[in-house]
Amino acid sequence: MSRVVMDIDNLHARIGGKEILKGLNLQLEEGKVHAIMGPNGAGKSTLSKAITGHYDIEVLDGEIRYKGQNIVDWEPEDRALEGIFLSFQNPVEVPGVNNAYFLRTAVNAKRKHQGLPELNAAEFLREMKKLVQELGMKPEMISRSLNEGFSGGEKKRNEILQMMMLQPDVIILDEIDSGLDIDALRAVSEGINKMKDGKRSFLVITHYSRILDYIEPDYIHVLKDGKIIKTAGPELVAELEEKGYGAIEEA
Amino acid sequence: MRPVLLGSMSPESLMEELQAAPSRALAARRLSELGMPTRKSEAYRYFEIDPLMDHDWERVEISATSEIEETQRRIVITDGVVTALPADVEVQVGCSDAIDLDGAHFDPLYYLGHLMSREVISLRFRKDARVTIVHRCTQPAKLLAYRTAIYVDANVHVQISERYEGENACGALILSGHDAFVSRDATLTLVKDQTLRIGDYTPIFSHRIKVDSQASCRLHSFDFGAGSGLQLIKAELHEHARIDADHLLYAKDHARRGTVSQIVHIGQSSVSNQRAKNILVEKARGIFDALIKVEHSGKETKAHQNSKAILLNDGAYMASKPQLEIYIDDLEASHGSTTGQLDEAQLFYLRSRGIAKDEARKMLILAFANELIDALEDDALREDLHRSFEEAYWGTTNVTCMETCHGCEDLAAETAAK
Known part of the structure; x- marks a missing residue:
């Protein structure tokens, strides 16, 4: 077993008075791809929100230990600066905030946190343009308002662009495949696969196995009723496809 | 002079008291009809007008126009007097009978401003131009009233940017504003940066804008000021005329600032699009009280109006009142208002x-x-x-x-x- 980079222990969390996560345990290993699968309402997105410090979430009990520290009370920006990245299921539109300006501010905040010099506009744009091309995005996306008027596929590509620019350590992909056509799915998957370096960990949250044909998982975790009820290797995907979530019982 | 005392006077007494020129008889009659504004007046409901009207003001005497400096594209008006001017803009200063007063303006202070302005600064644009008007006020704790008339001739396109300086004019009340006449097929772009760069006074700008057939007016007002200030706009649109009015307000501390407007669609196929954005901090109060009126004659008009406000503190307050008054069926109209936090x-x-x-x-x-x-x-x-x-x-x-x-x-x- 590789080194554990994130250890979620007995996590209880609620949204608006309703307890969603009910004692969830999960360990993310360094350099591995973990896929979380589960039926609607199981708590998959709530888990991603709890890890990133979303304002909707109230953690009632348990710990999220990341790089040796319990981050449950950390601000969202502190979690991000320490290397946690969430690719949102529905990225919010921010009219008036230029995409390039937003991303440069984020990249430079991280560089400052790491004690590195900030990138100037030209250095940043050169890097951003290269990745925009790799991801098959339209060049004008750089200067448009953040996610405003983007199609579903464009929004997801923009999430991957941010991920590639920010070089995080733990990447949570919340239904990254939803709303993507085959070409977009392939471009997004290639971007994700390029980020695999044996150190970086991935948490892929999905309903369907389609994305897992492109991003090969090391572990499959089944999340049901706020708990991980089964963890196994990639072979579990075929079983889930065949029998559905209903047939999986708590181990 | 206590403005509140003028409210109960007859038109004749007003003319005598204010030593107004005979051409201002209409203004006296209308002011007498409307009375002076109080906190109960609809246009001033959210603005603390009573202390300003009750104060015993010393009036700024408008001096005769002296030497005028020649500039590039800049018109400077100091205490109601033109002191600098570009060579290519025709300016007439005087009490001109030619000024077509709006007999149906909603703001009493529009009429008071005209009654008190012995000289109206008339700017006529006969060819395309881009100019800046700098308004300077240097008289502290006094009441200054002056009016400007802007004429944009047919087929002429003019951009005017305006800014305001209040050197040593702390505590003053300024009654000012434009009567703008945009002739057929002409364009007037008026960019008003109402943020006071220096000093502190209370401005009440009362404008009248007449947009002729197929002409258009773009009005962009920006107000990032402290203290109190209000702009009141009456615009009339004739056939195929258009007005786009944007108002951006950032107010903090105990500021009370904003826009009160009436856009009247008189001609058919006229278009108005009014957008207000307000950012309010601390105990500031923002005002957007805007009426779009479509007359029987305004068939096939398009009238849109929207106000958005962000309150950054619990004590901030937005008085937003977008209104439509429509007398026909055949039109496209919308209005909306949102107030919230980030x-x-x-x-x-x-x-x-x-x-x-x-x-x-x-x-x-x-x-x-x-x-x-x-x-x-x-x-x-x-x-x-x-x-x-x-x-x-x-x-x-x-x-x-x-x-x-x-x-x-x-x-x-x-x-x-x-």
């Missing part, structure tokens, strides 16, 4: 990328304001306004192209590549 989902999104909370708030506020600043076509004015807003919002400016310009990235990259 969008939590947007704030979280930025923070989830490592951007600190304060920086994220700053980005969202700038973004909110950007929509109206970016609507300016003039690059230099746009940059000035971005800078002005940043200075007002957090004291310093570090505006760069990456933050404000949506088209300079290629230029930056090309420069670096060289």
Whole structure:
């Protein structure tokens, strides 16, 4: 077993008075791809929100230990600066905030946190343009308002662009495949696969196995009723496809 | 002079008391009908007008026009008198009978301003022009009234940017405003930066804008000021005329500032589009009380009106009252108003990328304001306004192209590549 980079222990969390996560345990290993699968309402997105410090979430009990520290009370920006990245299921539109300006501010905040010099506009744009091309995005996306008027596929590509620019350590992909056509799915998957370096960990949250044909998982975790009820290797995907979530019982 | 005492006078007494010229008889009659504004007047309901009307003011005596400095594109009006002027703008200063007073303006102070202005500064544009008008006030704790008339001749396109300076004019009350006449097929772009650069006084701008057939007016007002101030606008649109009015307000402390307007569609197929954005901090009060009226004659008009406000503190307050008054069926019209705080989902999104909370708030506020600043076509004015807003919002400016310009990235990259 590789080194554990994130250890979620007995996590209880609620949204608006309703307890969603009910004692969830999960360990993310360094350099591995973990896929979380589960039926609607199981708590998959709530888990991603709890890890990133979303304002909707109230953690009632348990710990999220990341790089040796319990981050449950950390601000969202502190979690991000320490290397946690969430690719949102529905990225919010921010009219008036230029995409390039937003991303440069984020990249430079991280560089400052790491004690590195900030990138100037030209250095940043050169890097951003290269990745925009790799991801098959339209060049004008750089200067448009953040996610405003983007199609579903464009929004997801923009999430991957941010991920590639920010070089995080733990990447949570919340239904990254939803709303993507085959070409977009392939471009997004290639971007994700390029980020695999044996150190970086991935948490892929999905309903369907389609994305897992492109991003090969090391572990499959089944999340049901706020708990991980089964963890196994990639072979579990075929079983889930065949029998559905209903047939999986708590181990 | 206590303005409140004028409210009960007959037109004749008003003319005598204010030593108004005979051509101002209509103004006296209308002021007598309307009475002086009080806090119960609809237009001044959210603005503390009573102390200003009750105060015993010393009037600023408008001196005779003296030497006028020749400038490039800049008209300077100091204490109601033109002191600098570009050579190519025709200006007449005097009490002209030719001024077509609006007999149906809703604001009593429009008429008081005319009654008190012995001289009206008339600017006539016979050819395309871009000018800046600088209004300077230097008389503290006094009442200054002066009016400007702007004539844009047919087929002429004019851009006027205005700014205000209140050197040593602390505590003054300024009754000012334009009567603007945009002739057939002409365009008037009026960019008003109402933020006081220096000093502190209370301005009440009362405008009348007449947009003739197939003419258009773009009115962009920006107000990042402290203290009290109000602009009151009456606009009339004739056949196929158009007005686009944007108002951006940033108010803090105990400021009470805003816009009260009436846009009247008289001609058919006329278009109005009014947008207000308000950012209010601390105990500030923002005002947007706007009526769009479509007369029986205004068939096939389009009238849209929207107000958005962000309250950054519990004590901030927005008085928003968008209204439509429509007398026909055949038109397209909408109005709306929202008041709230910064969008939590947007704030979280930025923070989830490592951007600190304060920086994220700053980005969202700038973004909110950007929509109206970016609507300016003039690059230099746009940059000035971005800078002005940043200075007002957090004291310093570090505006760069990456933050404000949506088209300079290629230029930056090309420069670096060289």
